[in-house]
Amino acid sequence: MTALRVAVIGAGPIGMEAALGAVRRGWDVRVHDAGQVGEHLRRFGHVTLFTPFSMNSTLEGRGRLRSAGVDLPPDEAHITAGHLVERYLAPLAKLPELRGVVRENERVTHVGRDALGKADGGGSAGRGAWPFLLRIEVGGAAPRFDTADVVVDASGVYGQPNATGPGGLPAVGEGDLGDSVERHLSRGLVDAKGGYARGATLLVGDGHSAATALVALDALARDGARPRVHWIHRARPVVFHEVEHDPLPARLDLARRANRIASGTPWLTRHPGVRVLAYERRPDGRVRVTLGLPDADPREERDSASQATRTLDVDRVLSLVGYRPDLDLTRELQVHHCYATEGPMKLAAAILASADASPDAAGDCLAQVAHGPESLRNPEPGFYMLGAKSYGRNPRFLLSIGHQQVRDVVALIEREFPAGTGAPTLSR
Ligand SMILES: Cc1cc2nc3c(=O)[nH]c(=O)nc-3n(C[C@H](O)[C@H](O)[C@H](O)COP(=O)(O)OP(=O)(O)OC[C@H]3O[C@@H](n4cnc5c(N)ncnc54)[C@H](O)[C@@H]3O)c2cc1C
Known part of the structure; x- marks a missing residue:
């Protein structure tokens, strides 16, 4: 045997x-x-x-x-x-x-x-x-x-990272982002000379990983770097859940620090309730992002073409959506x-x-x-x-x-x- x-x-x-x-x-x-x-x-x-x-x-x-x-x-x-x-x-x-x-x-x-x-x-x-x-x-x-x-x-x-588009579907052009998108908490987030330290980033997500990213970007900014971040997250009064009497103090500390950053810091622009509809890689290497605005009720729209949108150009996308x-x-x-x-x-x-x-x-x-x-x-x-x-x-x-x-x-x-x-x- x-x-x-x-x-x-x-x-x-x-x-x-x-x-x-x-x-x-x-x-x-x-x-x-x-x-x-x-x-x-x-x-x-x-x-x-x-x-x-x-x-x-x-x-x-x-x-x-x-x-x-x-x-x-x-x-x-x-x-x-x-x-x-x-x-x-x-x-x-x-x-x-x-x-x-x-x-x-x-x-x-x-x-x-x-x-x-x-x-x-x-x-x-x-x-x-x-x-x-x-x-x-x-x-x-x-x-x-x-x-x-x-x-x-x-x-x-x-x-196997999730996609950033509406309803968890891939946004238009998401598959063509190549190295313009990162889907993990890479070492680049703590690199004072890396891409996150300068230029514009689109951050998508509002879980522990997004909280960790915000805290890391804040540390870069405090050290003299110039990150610029557009952040897409669900619309809720307090973005990161703070567990009352948390037996894991490090977790509570992370949520509190991220909420403090979310409440206002010069390098961060929030886009609560916004949806990513499309990405387009531009000839200059930047990414044009089309956002579906929250004031339009998607249930009343027949398709994304009739939705209220705006665009913004960023240097990279940081997708932390699970x-x-x-x-x-x-x-x-x-x-x-x-x-x-x-x-x-x-x-x-x-x-x-x-x-x-x-x-x-x-x-x-x-x-x-x-x-x-x-x-x-x-x-x-x-x-x-x-x-x-x-x-x-x-x-x-x-x-x-x-x-x-x-x-x-x-x-x-x-x-x-x-x-x-x-x-x-x-x-x-
Ligand atoms: C940023 C972050 C922070 C976290 N912090 C904590 C924390 O503080 N405390 C906590 O308890 N949990 C934490 N977690 C959650 C969880 O504990 C970790 O994700 C942990 O790594 C899960 O362990 P695992 O062994 O199940 O899977 P993984 O660590 O994901 O390991 C899976 C392994 O399988 C291999 N693999 C995958 N596919 C194949 C294949 N087809 N063939 C062969 N090999 C394959 C991979 O290479 C990998 O080595 C955290 C998660 C994240 C993402």
Whole structure:
């Protein structure tokens, strides 16, 4: 009998914890990451996380690293996303039990079942008799197929940014923006000599990332740079929700600082309730943006051509309007997605039904709890979606929730594969 073959997609914080939990059970684990360990966190490496180190790591991970002689940040420290990679995730990948397990620069493009189509054995446990098939691309080489008994999809959402146009649709010309648009909190935001420090930026979005961007731009302005920012956000009296008696002071501080900036600063022009209709790249390299004005009620307009608009020219666009899961990855599997969030249905329903979804909890992602092992099941046996991807488009995911999901799923797998072995089929 071979050991249970577990494939983890994504070496982010949740994929790495899943790998650690799985190798501790003696399972044969492979973690594939399209980039490097902690790839998505690296993209916003300069951003200070609002949860302390104890909430961004697990007891098991810290214990293993300490016994391997790794010097860890204090539990209560607020470190950057980059430091979380450097001081925790990368050292985890070097632990003897994970050596050779984590495979960087391996993109999983599709997951299916060997010898079964999507429609075969609809919703039946019988599908579990066939191993999963993972199609993996490594650089320019021809893709290969790996097999696995269990697949944990922890591929996150940060690789699939949402569009900025009306109703979440791409604005006209959005696909042609090329390098005139950024869709992540890049290091450029803290670069006193970079593009954000001069010229005009269109910032779209009003979540935590937009708050972080405003605070970073304000720091540039205070240091003598001359950012000019047009900011499109939803019309509401207080843009960033301030959680009363917030147990995460760093999060409250961010919301307060961003609201203070929003209340008036010379480098910022607000456009509340405005919609982006179109972008046009100009011969001089600038971007002309067509905005739909809020005083026109879109319900009364037949099409955007008859809407009240204005244009403005900017040097770049910073789109921070959230991210979405890559559903194509597992399209050949029988996964039931929520119609609203695109997260796995059982978990999405549990989140929706819970007190976390009540208006009082709105904005406080800390008020959430994990919803137990059963919420992580879906019609495809042996397939589990964890981490940010399990929340789909719901932006309220926290690492501490993902850590509990990992514990729940490892217990679930132990129950479902009691001998610790999988289907005796193809070798890897
Ligand atoms: C700016 C920002 C700040 C945040 N701050 C906090 C905070 O303070 N506290 C908190 O608890 N949460 C925070 N979050 C939310 C969340 O915890 C993070 O997004 C976290 O990175 C999610 O971890 P993950 O492991 O689920 O996914 P990710 O970190 O997104 O990791 C997914 C991994 O999968 C890889 N991957 C993707 N597709 C494929 C593929 N097809 N094949 C192979 N590999 C693939 C990626 O390269 C990546 O390494 C923050 C999020 C953002 C965006």
